[in-house]
Amino acid sequence: MSATVLSNSGSKSEPFTMKMGVKQGCIHRDCTHSVCHLHLLHVIGQDLRQEILILYRTDGRLFNLNRFKAKSKISTTTIMELQYTDDNVIAAHTAADLQLILNAFVKAYRVLGLALNIKKTQVLHPPNQPSTQPIIKVENITMENVDHFPYLGSLRSMTADVDSENKHRLSCASGAYARLRLRESLKIVQTKLLVYRTVVLPTLLYGAESWTMYSRHLKALEQRHQRFLQKILRISWEDRRTNTSILEEANMNSITTTIMQHQLHYGQAL
Structure with a gap:
């Protein structure tokens, strides 16, 4: 992995190669991952708008979905990725959006000197009705479509239930x-x-x-x-x-x- 030193004046040093990292359990591990994640999003840029919109309210009666029809008191947020240390989940509404986001991440990983583990990269497609499975490719290699996917100790399924x-x-x-x-x-x-x-x-x-x-x-x-x-x-x-x-x-x-x-x-x- 290559790195540079950024001074207070904004100037950067020449890139140098880092061959050592922090050990598991090191107190600097979380901070290092956070800095790397922020820089990753900076490399990707603000051009991607293929995000999932989430509406939520925090004033009680969580399971009354009719309350989301109101034109006020509703907050919104968007989700595109769920990066946690060296694991990442990319969410999108369509296969085209997923392919576009994945290409952006692969390019950003390459800039940071990282590599995507293609063997561990899988596609989970929860369709509303019977449909063909999406074809997602990385470096001309088609990703595997799965019914279940383990993530951070839990199991995600295409039926979106527990x-x-x-x-x-x-x-x-x-x-x-x-x-x-x-x-x-x-x-x-x-x-x-x-x-x-x-x-x-x-x-x-x-x-x-x-x-x-x-x-x-x-x-x-x-x-x-x-x-x-x-x-x-x-x-x-x-x-x-x-x-x-x-x-x-x-x-x-x-x-x-x-x-x-x-x-x-x-x-x-x-």
């Missing part, structure tokens, strides 16, 4: 709990509960702040939560214990309550 993500979370949580059971050192029940609260439960509910779920999703998560707690507390179905009594013994909340708490904290952060 069915696939729900199943993915259940599978990941089961794997985390299986590793917990293999730890012979965790013989004390309270220790197992603490590890479960710290490791397994966050795995089960990763990204739940942004989920739009139906009762079937909550039911599946609650059943898996109860099953894990029953195994930790060594409770059999023959004991005829209620879900509430199991939660009280484990000193934990239900999945519905936990998700609501996460969503409230997420809303406060926004």
Whole structure:
């Protein structure tokens, strides 16, 4: 990667090659990525206008879509890219816009001395009706069209629902709990509960702040939560214990309550 030094007067030094970077966990890592991201957008320029418009209101009744018909109290923002460190998601309404934006990013990456990993670049197309898949190319190589795409630990699907993500979370949580059971050192029940609260439960509910779920999703998560707690507390179905009594013994909340708490904290952060 090439770099230059910019002085306070605006003059630039001669470009030089950087062969070393920051290590994972370094306190300068986030700052470096932010500077690189800002410079990337500067290289792309302001010519691209193929953005997705989002309307929002912050005065209550979030799920009443009729309130967006008002001509006032509505705020707008636009989204074109979701860059996070070395991962990037490009959003567009049409295949032509997506191709145009992708070409701009590839060109900007090349200017910064970066390269796009074509093997990891995929296209996710959520159509409103059955249609042909878009053909997106980079350097005359056609990108793969997929039905699901993992991004930052979560699973995005072409149906734009949480069915696939729900199943993915259940599978990941089961794997985390299986590793917990293999730890012979965790013989004390309270220790197992603490590890479960710290490791397994966050795995089960990763990204739940942004989920739009139906009762079937909550039911599946609650059943898996109860099953894990029953195994930790060594409770059999023959004991005829209620879900509430199991939660009280484990000193934990239900999945519905936990998700609501996460969503409230997420809303406060926004």
